[in-house]
Amino acid sequence: MFPCIFSLKDWERSQKVADLSTIEEIAKKAGVSRSTVSRVINDDPNVNEQTRERVLEVVNSNNYVPNRAARKLAGGRTGVIGLVIPIGVSRLFVEPFFPILIQSVTNRCNQVNRSVMFWLGEPEYERRSITQILSNDLLDGVIVSSLKDQDPIVAALHRSQIPFVLIGRYRDLPVNFVDIDNEKCAQMAVNYLLQTGRKRIATITGVADTMVSRERLDGYRATLAKAGFKIDDNLIAEGGFVEEGGYAAMAKIFPHKPDAVFATNDAMAVGAIRFLREQGVRVPEDVGVVGFDDAPFAASYKPSLTTIAQPIGDLGRRAVDMLVNVIEQQPNDVMNEIFASDLIIRESA
Amino acid sequence: MFPCIFSLKDWERSQKVADLSTIEEIAKKAGVSRSTVSRVINDDPNVNEQTRERVLEVVNSNNYVPNRAARKLAGGRTGVIGLVIPIGVSRLFVEPFFPILIQSVTNRCNQVNRSVMFWLGEPEYERRSITQILSNDLLDGVIVSSLKDQDPIVAALHRSQIPFVLIGRYRDLPVNFVDIDNEKCAQMAVNYLLQTGRKRIATITGVADTMVSRERLDGYRATLAKAGFKIDDNLIAEGGFVEEGGYAAMAKIFPHKPDAVFATNDAMAVGAIRFLREQGVRVPEDVGVVGFDDAPFAASYKPSLTTIAQPIGDLGRRAVDMLVNVIEQQPNDVMNEIFASDLIIRESA
DNA sequence: TCAGATATTGGGAGCGTTCCCATTCTAAAG
DNA sequence: CTTTAGAATGGGAACGCTCCCAATATCTGA
Numbered sequence: 001m002f003p004c005i006f007s008l009k010d011w012e013r014s015q016k017v018a019d020l021s022t023i024e025e026i027a028k029k030a031g032v033s034r035s036t037v038s039r040v041i042n043d044d045p046n047v048n049e050q051t052r053e054r055v056l057e058v059v060n061s062n063n064y065v066p067n068r069a070a071r072k073l074a075g076g077r078t079g080v081i082g083l084v085i086p087i088g089v090s091r092l093f094v095e096p097f098f099p100i101l102i103q104s105v106t107n108r109c110n111q112v113n114r115s116v117m118f119w120l121g122e123p124e125y126e127r128r129s130i131t132q133i134l135s136n137d138l139l140d141g142v143i144v145s146s147l148k149d150q151d152p153i154v155a156a157l158h159r160s161q162i163p164f165v166l167i168g169r170y171r172d173l174p175v176n177f178v179d180i181d182n183e184k185c186a187q188m189a190v191n192y193l194l195q196t197g198r199k200r201i202a203t204i205t206g207v208a209d210t211m212v213s214r215e216r217l218d219g220y221r222a223t224l225a226k227a228g229f230k231i232d233d234n235l236i237a238e239g240g241f242v243e244e245g246g247y248a249a250m251a252k253i254f255p256h257k258p259d260a261v262f263a264t265n266d267a268m269a270v271g272a273i274r275f276l277r278e279q280g281v282r283v284p285e286d287v288g289v290v291g292f293d294d295a296p297f298a299a300s301y302k303p304s305l306t307t308i309a310q311p312i313g314d315l316g317r318r319a320v321d322m323l324v325n326v327i328e329q330q331p332n333d334v335m336n337e338i339f340a341s342d343l344i345i346r347e348s349a
Numbered sequence: 350m351f352p353c354i355f356s357l358k359d360w361e362r363s364q365k366v367a368d369l370s371t372i373e374e375i376a377k378k379a380g381v382s383r384s385t386v387s388r389v390i391n392d393d394p395n396v397n398e399q400t401r402e403r404v405l406e407v408v409n410s411n412n413y414v415p416n417r418a419a420r421k422l423a424g425g426r427t428g429v430i431g432l433v434i435p436i437g438v439s440r441l442f443v444e445p446f447f448p449i450l451i452q453s454v455t456n457r458c459n460q461v462n463r464s465v466m467f468w469l470g471e472p473e474y475e476r477r478s479i480t481q482i483l484s485n486d487l488l489d490g491v492i493v494s495s496l497k498d499q500d501p502i503v504a505a506l507h508r509s510q511i512p513f514v515l516i517g518r519y520r521d522l523p524v525n526f527v528d529i530d531n532e533k534c535a536q537m538a539v540n541y542l543l544q545t546g547r548k549r550i551a552t553i554t555g556v557a558d559t560m561v562s563r564e565r566l567d568g569y570r571a572t573l574a575k576a577g578f579k580i581d582d583n584l585i586a587e588g589g590f591v592e593e594g595g596y597a598a599m600a601k602i603f604p605h606k607p608d609a610v611f612a613t614n615d616a617m618a619v620g621a622i623r624f625l626r627e628q629g630v631r632v633p634e635d636v637g638v639v640g641f642d643d644a645p646f647a648a649s650y651k652p653s654l655t656t657i658a659q660p661i662g663d664l665g666r667r668a669v670d671m672l673v674n675v676i677e678q679q680p681n682d683v684m685n686e687i688f689a690s691d692l693i694i695r696e697s698a
Numbered sequence: 699t700c701a702g703a704t705a706t707t708g709g710g711a712g713c714g715t716t717c718c719c720a721t722t723c724t725a726a727a728g
Numbered sequence: 729c730t731t732t733a734g735a736a737t738g739g740g741a742a743c744g745c746t747c748c749c750a751a752t753a754t755c756t757g758a
Contacts, residue, residue, distance in 0.1 A: 034746095038747090092448055115486075137464075420716075422713090422716090
């Protein structure tokens with residue numbers, strides 16, 4: 001179909017053609033009406049089996065793809081899903097969460113024959129353009145990840161009536177989302193540290209005004225409290241989910257003599273370990289470190305990271321499936337799904 | 350415009366509305382015709398200045414955004430640009446090149462009021478769907494990065510007449526592209542190693558059937574030859590642009606006693622250093638290592654990496670600008686732009 | 699054998715734009 | 729005061745599809 005091009009000669013020979021026709025042309029070739037072709041390509045059951053095959057044959061041999069713009073305009077779907085990740089460059093590059101998420105969402109979309117339209121985090125002044133785009137256009141639905149608490153996009157989405165699914169819950173609003181149980185994850189991490197005899201367990205939190213940070217911190221607090229420990233605020237510091245932040249947070253915590261740290265992602269865990277090393281502190285002998293994410297580097301890092309593995313791929317795939325379901329079935333109730341995570345025990349704690 | 354939502358009450362109160370109208374409604378409100386509004390929003394000069402202002406006022410106050418599907422159907426543009434990066438997961442996660450590229454492309458697109466549709470690398474069987482999508486749809490144009498030699502997408506793009514720009518040249522075909530001078534970069538790296546007295550300089554190449562690998566290898570060969578060295582094929586190994594590959598390549602090269610390595614990206618440089626360390630070899634004292642990319646971790650790695658810094662952000666931005674230009678001006682000649690790169694000297698060589 | 703149901707098909711209308719041509723308005727020139 | 733070029737504006741047609749209803753073909757049972 002699409003030959004490779006091996007030389008300039010090939011290139012010049014290769015003719016510019018558009019072998020794709022309109023539904024009307026396909027109809028004529030198949031000897032049926034526009035409507036019948038439309039039914040075939042939209043899987044309408046009310047078509048004679050032989051007719052369907054004949055049409056399908058013409059469709060395939062002509063490499064016909066329906067025009068999405070026309071389809072949308074006529075009240076149909078474009079098959080385009082928006083993916084919005086409103087975070088800054090620094091985290092996008094460093095946290096493995098995002099590339100994996102992006103990959104799993106785009107892959108699943110391809111599998112279910114959808115395209116992905118993409119928005120990365122922007123300075124505030126560009127948010128307006130995002131909401132404009134969302135509220136009109138070519139999108140059948142939207143997936144949004146990593147929201148901050150006061151992000152106006154949820155309200156915009158809601159107002160514009162476009163189907164959407166969040167990755168990570170948003171306040172306690174009744175919206176569609178997929179998520180992990182962050183509190184329980186934190187509980188697993190802290191409990192493990194307690195089991196290994198740690199007495200002064202610190203935590204490095206992520207970005208302040210996000211559900212995910214709050215939940216992990218709540219889990220940390222609750223677990224310690226339940227074990228009969230008093231919470232020492234000196235053992236809590238914010239790291240913004242980036243390596244440098246982990247380093248700085250560890251520097252703040254260190255004078256208060258922790259014997260373990262629950263870093264709420266792996267990037268910060270690495271930052272923390274870097275600081276500890278510079279102080280001549282041994283990990284895990286003197287201070288145990290638990291991370292979060294099971295980043296690709298977590299296993300090969302020295303020491304390899306004990307960490308919580310989120311099923312990021314599952315989150316992305318399920319978000320797509322959920323959104324497609326919302327688009328097609330328009331259910332009345334909101335859908336939620338919580339995925340389980342695992343504690344991966346390695347060397348660092 | 351879009352208030353934040355602070356509670357369930359807010360949520361319930363927030364009404365679902367679509368305050369965006371059609372061009373016809375705007376026209377009525379402004380007391381002009383559909384055509385005039387169309388002229389205004391498309392910057393047609395044939396509009397009375399006062400009329401233009403009046404229309405603009407209505408447009409803004411109603412938050413009107415033209416329907417892209419309708420626009421496309423009527424022969425206009427959608428303002429959507431496709432970004433295709435046909436590489437596998439392993440590299441996407443590891444090489445900083447891609448997130449930075451993605452970020453710079455999407456940011457620039459936002460700046461020039463375009464949306465980005467996104468395709469990541471896929472197994473071969475999905476390539477078909479990519480070309481299908483490209484050849485029809487909502488896209489005004491396409492940016493493609495990181496092509497392999499035999500990738501059929503270029504031919505498909507050419508045939509379908511859609512404007513496109515490549516990041517990294519493709520064979521010697523007359524197509525629009527932005528690129529760096531890979532041969533010269535290799536020359537810089539190797540020359541530097543020569544200047545520091547290295548005599549047995551090895552290289553770890555990337556993915557075999559790509560221009561970029563070939564060019565860097567050519568540059569390596571040419572520079573050594575020019576300096577009067579004989580090329581020793583034992584000092585050349587392929588690393589596939591990933592850390593593991595760099596490690597394995599170094600393992601192959603090591604028995605042949607190199608005193609320096611030009612790794613054609615930073616991930617492989619790190620892999621190579623990991624191997625050398627395990628052998629008790631000191632970097633840079635015993636073996637100097639030069640990387641490529643100036644990845645975020647390059648500066649903080651121990652030893653910090655001497656590397657070539659590509660202007661990735663510039664490449665992405667320029668690709669967008671070039672594509673927009675092609676879309677709007679439809680120039681007859683192809684456009685190329687080569688960006689300069691820098692050698693960043695740090696500890697590893 | 700025929701009414702009535704059911705399966706299948708066809709075609710008009712309309713989605714919201716842009717493009718193009720026709721019309722109206724303005725102002726300068728005769 | 730009329731004519732006319734040019735500026736400004738309006739509206740029909742078309743883009744390619746889906747939806748809906750009407751028309752036709754086929755089948756069922758009495």
